Amino acid sequence: MKHMFGTSLAALLLAAGTQAMAMDICVEGAYPPFSETADDGSIVGFDIDIANALCAEIGVDCTMVKTDWDGIIPALLEKKCDAIVASMSITPERMEVIDFTAKYYQTPAMFVAPEGADLVDSAEGMAGKRIGVQRGSIHQGFVEAAYPESEIVLYGTQDEANLDLMSGRVDAVMADSVALDLGFLKTDSGAGFAFFGETHADPQYHGDGAGIGVRKEDTDLRDQLSAAIDAIRETGQYDEIAGKYFDFNVYGE
């Protein structure tokens, strides 16, 4: 009871500390189906539904703030928002700058190549091949370590990597399997391309799933959000939201 009083007081203090008794949440709005901008300009997706459910759980009014991926951590640090819910993987590098809650989902990475490309997903199999990844993503770190004989090509966005896969400048791209599936393979441009090899989820490179980013000093908020993730998983709210977007277990093991 005492503990509950403590946390709700922290929530109140936190809410009072930000504008208009509310909390601002940085979201990306350009990463379907997790986060995308609807025709009317509103931001929708799995990340946003989860964020709203968590805010309801801890009893705070939340406003979504659309922020570019490049500037999303600086925005948090400069207090333009109080938390990042943007499918951000929990990695040691990011932990140096910000803090994370427990994961709220975890999906593996996978290769995509032209259908029938006859590639083997191993360091030897990909030797001398050109692999496209998004600059600064977890996938860059992973392919650099796991495929040392390959040529790694860095792109600003996943869309540019996919363009060069289509033109044949890279032999394969590696990214999150769900983002590749729904963002590329299931679209018109994805015709003639397919997954190959295994699913990859190495904690050292891929981190411990996607978490909610908070400033290092906001440990109360971090613990509250972590507890709220557990809570919505127990009440079945999480599965309800996940069921709207995915037909598999997006939370992972």
Add this chain to the structure above:
Amino acid sequence: MRVDLVLDNWQMFAHGVWLTLQLTFLSILIGFLIALPSGIIRARRKPFWSPAINVYVYVFRGTPLLVQTFLIYYGLSQFAFIRESWAWTILRDPWWCALIAFSLNSGAYATEIIRGAVETTPKGELEAAAALGMTPRQTDCLVLIPSALRRALPQYGNEVVFMLHGSVVASVITLQDILGAGRTLNAKYYLAYEGFLTAAVLYMAITFSLVAVFRALERRYLKHLRPTRTPALP
């Protein structure tokens, strides 16, 4: 400031410097080889060639380098007939795409610099050449071109610095030049300040070296145009 992360990644920046220098100097060199004949033809208003060069100069000075690079890199790769032709062996490579775009861009600007220098050649120099009985070819090679190039030096120095700064465009077509290294540092550790400041310092160092080289060249080759102190009358 996390200087340690910059130092940990010094190899990435060293490769970046090497790539930036390669692209800058090669495109300046190729640009010069395009610009020398083009500039002279433009100055002499040769039929057919002069208007054709004018169109080239207009197009490449009229559009941003970034757009030219995107058109060559992503634009051309869209067409199946290009991907199936021999040209694809070159256009497939982002390094060649950048070099082609930068060279054509630099060539267009340098054409105008050389045209201006040729047009403003003092009449007396050409008359002196004629008085010495030089053939038109000798006049061009021994008088007109050396004289024009000397006088083009200050402007050409600017063009080289602009090309160096323009070469940052390479980082958007996957090349890891100096800015590419800075962007990678930023994306990996979220250290915008450290990554971009390192890039800025490196670009500045190269710029100052280039400026010093051109100043030395100007001192040597434009000595005759420098104001001199008149000896006091006895």
